[in-house]
């Protein structure tokens with residue numbers, strides 16, 4: 001319970017003090033505009049959706065204008081957004097509301113949910129933003145944040161998991177400010193607790209986040225068909241000495257056999273940078289060597305058939321080399337370009 005209170009308070013605090021995302025639909029109370037924005041954003045990145053939202057609401061600022069619009073013009077404006085059934089449903093529902101409900105957008109959650117093309121997420125967003133009703137939005141963002149913060153090792157894509165997450169989301173909802181709470185969690189998932197590269201270092205929830213404390217951030221949320229996926233955590237040391245870099249040829253029966261890589265230190269989890277650099281794995285290897293860390297990359301991810309690889313690159317200059325690194329080969333930057341690397345590394349080198 002204490003953690004739930006902490007979660008809600010800090011989420012709202014983050015939204016109030018640090019959330020900089022300024023979108024035209026934020027703070028919007030017109031159900032029509034909330035609806036249009038939610039439908040556009042369903043399969044579309046916010047930055048791409050923004051222009052469409054502005055053009056759409058400029059061309060048809062309310063239900064009546066959309067209901068009487070020339071369909072071809074609506075589809076034309078939708079061009080490039082894809083998933084045209086969303087556009088078709090917007091037109092049909094606008095006509096229905098105009099014809100059957102006197103142009104008034106319904107204000108009850110269950111009536112909103114009954115409209116064509118509106119699922120529980122969109123209905124909760126409209127009910128809370130436009131009518132301040134206590135319905136929590138639950139989508140992939142929410143599953144991810146809740147499963148990480150509360151350390152819930154429960155698949156989010158089966159009916160049992162969905163029920164449990166939905167109940168928790170309802171319980172956490174700030175009933176006096178459902179719109180603000182929903183906006184906060186949506187933005188928090190888009191800006192801080194992101195799927196691939198969450199910004200844990202600057203996250204206000206970090207000190208009580210179970211996934212962070214137990215180093216499970218990259219394992220959550222769980223998905224049923226992904227449970228059998230093996231997660232691996234690669235730390236590559238890109239060590240240079242005298243203008244050359246150490247590389248290794250992968251010979252074992254494992255992924256990327258016969259391809260080259262840098263010095264690999266695989267760990268059981270993706271440790272924070274500092275923790276990895278202090279781990280015995282790293283210090284035992286580097287101990288007597290005089291070195292400098294030049295750069296640490298962000299974390300990259302690659303999905304293979306049965307494995308999900310997370311990895312990052314530590315660029316290190318060895319100033320002197322007391323002990324030779326016999327196992328590894330030294331190559332010049334020119335030589336590096338001729339070696340076959342797995343895509344995980346070659347894409348990084350190309351960047």
Ligand code: SF4
Pocket residue numbers: 145148149192193194198199200201203204205206209210211212217
């Ligand atoms: S610490 Fe990381 S995983 Fe936990 S809530 Fe914050 S961003 Fe998400």
